[in-house]
Amino acid sequence: MPDSLNFHFTPVDKARPDEQNAHAKASTDVTDVIKAIQERFPEAVTEVVVYAGEHTVFIAGEVFLNVCTALKEELGFTYLVDLAGVDRFQEDAPRYEVYYCFVNLQAGKRLRIKVRVEEDDAVLPSITGLFKAADWNERECFDMLGIRFEGHPDLRRMFMPEDFTYHPQRKEFPLLGIPGSLPLPPRTPEGELTMDPFAAARSGSPAKSYQEPAENDEN
């Protein structure tokens, strides 16, 4: 760097080994839980990443639902904190991943699980049956990234209109949207109103691009 360009850089700490990381907390060290999962499901854990004393466990999609059942019923992780999708477009081989954050309230442990999802077959089993909290997060993930959650009771779009055909948080989606994909109301007072937001109130229903779950009055 020439001396004339007198930049002032903020000094950056050198990377430290994880044992010495001041931010490492005992609650995120879940070595015994990983061991328990590996004993129960030998093929389940594909990778374990440790950063700042936090374990991130990558679980294979095929056994993911079984692992979650075991986590909830045997290992005490009864609380699902968060769930969201990530698009690793051109960064990682299976394009999408979905992360799940669980908490064991009794043991005071936090567990982060990631599941890789292929682009061609973006399907994951829904854990809404196990954790009710997953319901809207899975709908959001479906809306934004187009990952379908098999077994979800009501997989509608969360934010975008129901007849919208794109998934806006995919990296290839343009930031300013696709012209014409979202209708605006007419500009003239005489124009026909498009997209009825209160269709249900008028005992109609908007066009749906998904399969509705069957009505079940017994439950």
Place this chain on the structure above:
Amino acid sequence: MDSATGYLTTTVDAVVNWARSNSLMPMPMGLACCAIEMMAFGGPKYDVGRFGSEAMRFSPRQADLMIVAGWCSYKMAHAIRRVWDQMADPKWCIAMGACASSGGMHRCYGVVQGIDNFMPVDVYIPGCPPRPEAVIHALMDVQEKVRNEYSVAKDYASGPKKSAVESMNLGILTSDGRTTVGGV
């Protein structure tokens, strides 16, 4: 007739505009953080009751001033337009804040880049969010606009803008036949 009493002469337009401008009932279309400032605008500190607009009407049928406060998504645009269509004429609209006026910092796929893309706007308020004084100023701008309207006599040519007192077109005809014009 008692000499202390007199007549008040004016025009129908002036009376109608006086009544309309001093009793604008806002329809608070609060969509985001601007709505918090709109609450302050209606609250006791800034007290929009001084301008006759303290009665926020949550039914569009009873409102004549829509304050769109906050960013408007494409999905919400249809609901706003429906509420706007349900408001009885005459009606006015304030686009409050940068987002309602132009999309603001939300330059993205889901946010309408200014509500004037789908409905008429009378006054735009800049700011993120604007202070309640700015909303009061916008309300006064709408009042001035209302006072300069001709709604009864349709063949008026719209003349130069008049002040609030002039637009009242008030004259007092006292019992001795003398007329004073331009204020009570």
